[in-house]
Amino acid sequence: MKLLSPAISSLARMRLWRIEAWKNNPLDAQREVLQDLVTSAQYTEFGRKYNFSGLFNVKAFKEAIPIHEYEDIKPYIERIMQGEQNILWNTPIYWFAKSSGTTSDKSKFIPISEESLQDGHYKASKDVLSLYYQYNPDSELLTGKGLVLGGSHNINPMNNDAQYGDLSAVLLQNSPFWGHWLRTPDLSVALMDEWESKIEKLAENTIKENVTSISGVPTWTLVLFKRILEITGKKNISEVWPSLELYMHGGVSFTPYKEQFQRLIGKNINYLEMYNASEGFFAAQDVPGQEGMLLFTDHGIFMEFMPVSEYGKKKPQTMGLQDVEIGKNYALVISTNGGLWRYLVGDTVQFTCLKPYRVKVSGRLKHYINAFGEEVIVDNTDKAIAIASEKTGVVVNDYTAAPVYFSANSNGAHEWLIEFENEPASLEQFVKELDTALKSINSDYEAKRHKDIALGLPVVHSLRKGIFAEWLRSKGKLGGQHKVPRLSNDRTYLEEILSIR
Numbered sequence: 186m187k188l189l190s191p192a193i194s195s196l197a198r199m200r201l202w203r204i205e206a207w208k209n210n211p212l213d214a215q216r217e218v219l220q221d222l223v224t225s226a227q228y229t230e231f232g233r234k235y236n237f238s239g240l241f242n243v244k245a246f247k248e249a250i251p252i253h254e255y256e257d258i259k260p261y262i263e264r265i266m267q268g269e270q271n272i273l274w275n276t277p278i279y280w281f282a283k284s285s286g287t288t289s290d291k292s293k294f295i296p297i298s299e300e301s302l303q304d305g306h307y308k309a310s311k312d313v314l315s316l317y318y319q320y321n322p323d324s325e326l327l328t329g330k331g332l333v334l335g336g337s338h339n340i341n342p343m344n345n346d347a348q349y350g351d352l353s354a355v356l357l358q359n360s361p362f363w364g365h366w367l368r369t370p371d372l373s374v375a376l377m378d379e380w381e382s383k384i385e386k387l388a389e390n391t392i393k394e395n396v397t398s399i400s401g402v403p404t405w406t407l408v409l410f411k412r413i414l415e416i417t418g419k420k421n422i423s424e425v426w427p428s429l430e431l432y433m434h435g436g437v438s439f440t441p442y443k444e445q446f447q448r449l450i451g452k453n454i455n456y457l458e459m460y461n462a463s464e465g466f467f468a469a470q471d472v473p474g475q476e477g478m479l480l481f482t483d484h485g486i487f488m489e490f491m492p493v494s495e496y497g498k499k500k501p502q503t504m505g506l507q508d509v510e511i512g513k514n515y516a517l518v519i520s521t522n523g524g525l526w527r528y529l530v531g532d533t534v535q536f537t538c539l540k541p542y543r544v545k546v547s548g549r550l551k552h553y554i555n556a557f558g559e560e561v562i563v564d565n566t567d568k569a570i571a572i573a574s575e576k577t578g579v580v581v582n583d584y585t586a587a588p589v590y591f592s593a594n595s596n597g598a599h600e601w602l603i604e605f606e607n608e609p610a611s612l613e614q615f616v617k618e619l620d621t622a623l624k625s626i627n628s629d630y631e632a633k634r635h636k637d638i639a640l641g642l643p644v645v646h647s648l649r650k651g652i653f654a655e656w657l658r659s660k661g662k663l664g665g666q667h668k669v670p671r672l673s674n675d676r677t678y679l680e681e682i683l684s685i686r
Contacts, residue, residue, distance in 0.1 A: 189580075195367075199338075200311060200312060200315040200400065201315050201316075201319060204312055204316065205314060205327070206483075207481075207482050207483035208355065208479065208482075208541045209375075209541070209542065211480070211482040211506055211542055212505070212506055212507055214482040215482050215487055215488065215505070215506060216243070217483075218245060218482070218483065218484075218485060218486065218487050219243060219487040219520065220488060221485075221522075222485075222520055222521070222522060223237045223240050223246065224237075225274070225275050225300075225522070226273070226274055226275055226524070228271070228275065228276050229271050229272060229273060229274060229524075230261075230271065230272045230273075231261065231272065231273050231524070231526060235249050235250050235526075236249060237303050243415070243505065245518075246626070247489070247503065247527075249529065250526055250527045252491070252501055252503075252518060252527050252529055253525075253526060253527055253528050253529065254529050254531075255293050255528075258273070258525070258526075258528065259293075260486070261273050261524075262281075262294055262295075262296060264283065265278050265296055265347075265365075266281065266294065266344060266349075268344045268346065268347070272524070273296060273523075273524025273525070273526070274296065274298050274300075274522070274523060274524035275331055276298055276299055276521075277298075277299075278296045278297065278298055278347075278524065279346055279348065280296075280297040280302075280347070280348055280349070280355050280358075281294040281295060281296055281297060281347065281348070281349035281355075281374075282295040282297055282349070282350070282351070282352040282355050282463035282464075283295075283349045283350055283351060283463075283628075284352070284462075284463040292628045293457025293523070294349055295463040295464055295523065296523050296524050296525075297355055297523055297526065298522060298523045300485060300522040300523070301465065301485060301521060301522050301523035302355075304484060304485040304522060305465050305466055305484050305485045305486065305521070305523070306356055306461070306465075306466050307356075307524065308484055308485075309461070309466035309469070309484050310466070310483050312469070312481065312484075313433075313457070313459065313469045314326075316457055316469065316471045316479070317431070317455075317457065319471075320472070320473050321430075321455065321473075324430065325397065325428060325430070326368060326397050326398055326430060327397070328395070328397065328428070329369060329394070329395035329396055329397030329398075329428050330367060330369040330394050330395060330396055330397065331368050331369070331396075331397065331398040331399070331400065332368075332369050332370075332387075332391055332394075332396045332398070332399045332401075333353065333357065333358075333368055333369075333375060333399075333401065334353075334387070334399075334400070334402065334405050334406060334409065335351065335353035335354050335357045335375045335376065335617045339628075350376075352461070352462070352463045354376055357372060357375055357376065358372075358376070369390065369391050369394045369396065370386065370387055370390035371390070374386045374387060374390050379635075380405070380632070380635055380636075380638055380639075381635070381636050381638055384405075384408055384409055384412055384638065385412070387409055388409060388412045388413045388416055389416075391413075391505075392413060392417060392425060392603070394414065395427075396426040396429055397426055397428045397429060397430055397431065398429070398430065398431040398432070398433065399431070399432050399433070400432070400433040400434070400621050401434075402434075402557075402595075403434055403439060403442040403446070404442075404557045404558065404559045404597065404633070404639040404640075405638075405639060406432070406446075407442065407445060407446070407449070407591055408596075408638055408639060409448070410422055410449045410450075413425055414449070420451065421448075421449060421450060421451025421452075422450045422451060422564065423450055423451040423452040424451065427448070429450065430454050430455055430492055431454060431455045431456075431457060432446065432455070432456050432457070433456075433457045433458075433459055434456065434457070434458060434459070435458055435459040435460055435461055435632060437455070439458065442590075442591065443456070444613075445570075445591060445593070447672055448593075455473060457469065457470050457473075457476055458470045459478070460478050460544070460546060462530065462532070462678040463521060464519060464521065464525060464528065464530055464560060465484070465485070465486045465521050466481060466484060466524075466525070467480065467481060467486065467488070467517070467519075467544075468480045468481055468543070468544055468625060469481070471543075475543075476537050476543075476545060477536075477538055477542055477543030477544060477545050477559055478542060478544055478545065479543055480506075480541070480542040480543065480544055482506075482542070485521060485522035485523075486519050486520070486521045486522070487519065487520040487521075488506070488517065488518070488519055489503035489504065489505065489517075489518040489519075489527070490503060490504045490505075490506075490509050490515035490516070490517065490518070490534070491503045491504075491515060491516040491517075491518050491529070492504070492513065492514070492515060492516075493514045493516055493533060493550065495516075496550055502517050506542055509536050509539070509542075510536065511535075511536050511537065511538070511539060512535055512536070513535065513536070514533045514534075514535055514547055514548075515527075515533065515534055515535070515536075516529060516530075516531075516532070516533055516550055517530045517532050517533070517534055517645030518530070529550075531549055531550055531551075532546055532548075532549060532550075533546070533547045533548045533549060533550060534546055534547055534645055535547045548674070549562070551563055551564075552670055552671050552672040552673065553672055553674060554586060554587065554588055554599060554672050554673070554674055555674055556588035556590065556597060556674060557588070557597050557639055557640055558629060558633065559627065559629045559630040559633045559640065560627070560629050560630075561599070561623065561627055561629075561630055561672065562672070563671045563672055565623060565626045565627045565630070566584075566586060566623070566671060566672060567671070568622065568626055569619055569622035569623045569626060570584060570619065572619075572622035573615055573618035573619040573622055576618045577609045577610070577611070577614055577615045577618055578607075578609075578610075579605055579606070579607055579608070579609045579615065580605065580606035580607055581603055581604070581605055581606070582601040582604040582605065582606050582650070582653075583601050583603075583604045583653045583669050584601060584602060584604065584669075584671065585601070585653075585669050585670055585671060585672070585673070585678055585679060585682065586599050586600065586601045586602070586643075586671070586672055586673075586679075587599070587600055587672070587673045587674075587675065587676045587678065587679040588600070588633055588674065588675075588676070589644060595661075596637060596638070596639060596640065596641050597639060597640050597641065597643070598640060598641040598642065598643060598644050599640070599643045599644070600643070600644045600645075600646070600675075600676075600679060601643055601644065601645045601646065602617075602646050602648055602652075602679060602682055602683070602686075603646070603647055603648065604647075604648045604649075604650060604652060604653055605647055605653075606650075608647060609647075612623055612645060612647060615645070616642060616643055616645050619642055619643060620634070620642055646683075646686075648682075648686055649686065652682060652685065652686050653682070655685055656669070656681060656682045656685060657669065659685070
């Protein structure tokens with residue numbers, strides 16, 4: 186292991202010249218990516234439909250192909266999952282990354298091709314390693330192992346050749362042989378789907394390893410830390426893994442968790458943010474401590490940026506990198522070597538730097554709560570409120586919800602403020618029905634709620650009538666088109682309303 190690590194770390198450093206090439210020439214890199222995508226897919230069903238063979242520039246590409254959301258490409262994906270090929274991409278698709286659902290689906294399934302694995306996720310992972318070594322030349326990262334808190338995977342019942350799972354599980358299953366030497370725990374534990382047992386196995390399997398890095402969702406990582414300290418009786422994680430030097434995170438804001446991480450770890454380590462979604466690996470932090478992640482422009486993904494004001498228009502306009510501005514909100518639109526074409530990811534980003542291009546994830550196109558990776562959207566909560574109201578015989582006039590973050594003594598939860606037209610006979614029963622409905626609608630929420638490991642039962646307050654109107658009036662927003670925000674990923678609105686109840 187120690188003989189192998191210096192060789193790999195040397196290779197990582199040697200990649201820097203390639204990174205500099207696309208980093209310094211991002212527009213050229215993006216044009217080449219688009220040309221490769223269109224050429225590769227020109228004889229697919231999708232490519233023939235939109236005449237890919239006749240698209241010779243970005244303008245023609247954008248004019249020919251409409252913006253797609255998941256519902257628009259779902260029929261294609263369902264056919265691929267049933268065994269058809271050459272539909273969206275020209276090489277076989279056997280893997281699908283299971284992600285949080287759309288407005289009508291509990292889960293969505295993103296096609297993963299060999300190209301999107303090798304030229305996208307794995308290439309980006311190697312570049313992240315190279316960028317890390319650039320600023321940490323004396324790092325001993327690869328003298329130990331990386332602890333990966335991955336997800337589970339399942340065989341697709343519609344087609345035995347197709348498999349799906351969380352993105353992390355798909356990446357683990359397909360990683361090169363040498364990757365298994367550098368990772369812990371072994372695959373049988375990493376891919377377990379029952380999280381309570383998984384945390385126990387993770388703790389048991391990794392306590393005696395020389396862990397130098399950790400990657401995973403902050404909530405589950407904190408659960409693991411606490412369990413390891415219970416088992417070992419140690420004061421902090423650095424006593425268990427003295428060589429730990431890096432935590433890689435992404436997907437949810439790390440701000441609410443950083444203080445807890447520092448306290449539980451017990452020493453200063455490096456933190457690295459990544460923007461790695463089911464649809465692709467888009468960016469990663471390249472300069473320690475600096476806001477913004479370097480946009481990956483040469484990794485099989487062509488990117489467009491839609492001003493948020495364009496969302497919902499019949500023919501929304503998008504911008505190329507040459508036209509974006511710092512600090513403005515853009516919805517990310519991608520075309521990929523996995524067969525997504527002008528696909529609206531749903532995230533909004535802001536540019537923090539234009540030379541090179543760096544971004545930060547600013548939110549979602551719609552109101553949401555994603556403090557723990559649950560990705561609950563307003564459509565989910567509206568449906569859950571309707572179901573719970575019907576089952577308990579109440580009418581809800583208005584509501585808002587926000588996260589309750591992890592603390593030293595408790596797990597996270599969602600806190601709800603609800604104005605009922607008629608009070609439920611049992612608020613406790615209403616809460617249970619609300620929770621059950623949300624679990625049936627959103628698979629990520631369901632996973633986080635499993636046995637209260639990450640998310641506890643919702644905390645619901647019944648407010649007196651008129652509170653929401655008072656709050657809107659205090660903001661000068663009573664009447665017209667102004668509405669109470671249903672969901673927020675921080676507690677600002679909720680705390681303001683609670684202060685006047």
